[in-house]
Amino acid sequence: MVWIFAALAHSLLAAANAEINRIFQQEPFRLNLVRTTLASLIWLPVALVQPWPTEQMFYITAVFSGVAIVFGNLVLNDLSRRMCGRVAALHIPLKAILVLLAWPLVDEAAMQHLLHEEPWQMVTGLMFFGIMVAALNAMRRNDASWGALKVLLPVILFYTFADIAARLQLQGENFGQLLVVYLFVAMSVSAVFSILLLPFRPNPEKPLVSKKLFQAAGWAAAITMTNHICFFIGLTLAPNPAFVSMLGLMAPAWLMLYHRIFNIKDDANPWAGLVLVLGSLGLLVVTH
Secondary structure, three states: OHHHHHHHHHHHHHHHHHHHHHHHOOOHHHHHHHHHHHHHHHHHHHHHOOOOOOOHHHHHHHHHHHHHHHHHHHHHHHHHHHOOHHHHOOHHHHHHHHHHHHHHHHOHHHHHHHHHHOHHHHHHHHHHHHHHHHHHHHHOHHHOOHHHHHHHHHHHHHHHHHHHHHHHHOOOOOHHHHHHHHHHHHHHHHHHHHHHOHHHOOOOOOOOOOHHHHHHHHHHHHHHHHHHHHHHHHHHHOOOOHHHHHHHHHHHHHHHHHHHHOOOOOOOOHHHHHHHHHHHHHHHHHHO
């Protein structure tokens, strides 16, 4: 049950994160640089008092995740700024499908469970997931375009590998300690990588920092850190790491609800949002 609550919290926080740049309209590179720097500084004192693992692959995975975070957030924040937060969330269903299919190939126990114990779970889970994807597309059809999907494809591949590798590394009774060190390394790598890219940043004539940028990055850092905790709890505890991303499809529904409550212009189809919620409930039933 814990992974379900963590996954739902992740979907809510993912929606909030996607909405940040719609509100603040900041250039993605600078936003990501300040956000990851703030997050790494906050994680630093907590990480220093934790025992650090000795496995080399742990750090390779964390470094890869840090690079993926920079690349992914640049693409997603730019899409959110140019279009809307829901477009940036379109990478979630495609990544979920890849992780769902790849995990049994990586984990022998998952393959045995799929083939011999409950193969119906995969079939019915995919059915409800398909309903959610169809509802997502129906919510606002002009969100999805081949241009946007081509931009998102490298992000999807990066995130798929990062999810599977993290699931393999963040195992054991000392999960909390591992997660703190992992997130500190990943955020620090993201910040350093962003600093190295400063000479190639877009719009170099603009000021590197501003008061509004710090406001946006502060909110983004707080939301991202909390989101990471919820996401990785769900990732490590769920029967299949893809289930967390599947429930992450709730993010557009949260965005639609938020826009409705605060009277923000949004032409999303509310009936499609209802179907999306019902599909997620069906997915919860068959995977629990």
